[in-house]
Amino acid sequence: MAILPVQRAASSSTTTFTDPTKAGAVTAAVTGVGTLATGIGNVPDIWPQYDDYDAPNNATLLGTPQLVWDGFSFPAGQTLYFSQAFSISSLEDHVVVSTVFADNAHILFIEEVDPTGTMVVQSITPPAGLNDGIMNPLAGVTTDVSAPYNWKTLRQYSKIFTPMSTDNFIVLTVQAINYNPNGPVNPAGVAFVADFYRSKLL
Numbered sequence: 001m002a003i004l005p006v007q008r009a010a011s012s013s014t015t016t017f018t019d020p021t022k023a024g025a026v027t028a029a030v031t032g033v034g035t036l037a038t039g040i041g042n043v044p045d046i047w048p049q050y051d052d053y054d055a056p057n058n059a060t061l062l063g064t065p066q067l068v069w070d071g072f073s074f075p076a077g078q079t080l081y082f083s084q085a086f087s088i089s090s091l092e093d094h095v096v097v098s099t100v101f102a103d104n105a106h107i108l109f110i111e112e113v114d115p116t117g118t119m120v121v122q123s124i125t126p127p128a129g130l131n132d133g134i135m136n137p138l139a140g141v142t143t144d145v146s147a148p149y150n151w152k153t154l155r156q157y158s159k160i161f162t163p164m165s166t167d168n169f170i171v172l173t174v175q176a177i178n179y180n181p182n183g184p185v186n187p188a189g190v191a192f193v194a195d196f197y198r199s200k201l202l
Contacts (some may be wrong), residue, residue, distance in 0.1 A: 030117030140179025165169025
């Protein structure tokens, strides 16, 4: 048996779609019709950044994640969804390895969805997603008020799964929230990378 690289899903202003609803972001990612995320860069100059080593070990899993939002306005309490999708080409066992950053808090969903993007066929993460931090904007002025702040944590997740149909899509979605500010600066941003591999019988 061999292990083959399949796809890298990395946050990007050209491949990541954003919407105020999860359904809207997922459907946009599957159909390619919707609002693309905006690459915002490291707005406060203190966020962590993802980078490949200078000598990556394969030509498939390439691409540095961008820090994204829906623009350069960061309303307090705003919740947005960011989705990226790719079509399934094989029904062999797959592995996903993901890392997510968000300022301030987020929930990660990785799902197999139908060709319209409207029905979840299987949840690769738990159905309610993987939670990082309190998804309430008041946390910014009540509980998340001293270091280490929630945004300083990068979250990792890996899972083995078997796709159900090559007609379907794998979609990674990050639900992110911008807390109410406890100071004059209150940017928001999301960055993620997920590498997918599959098995192949020799």
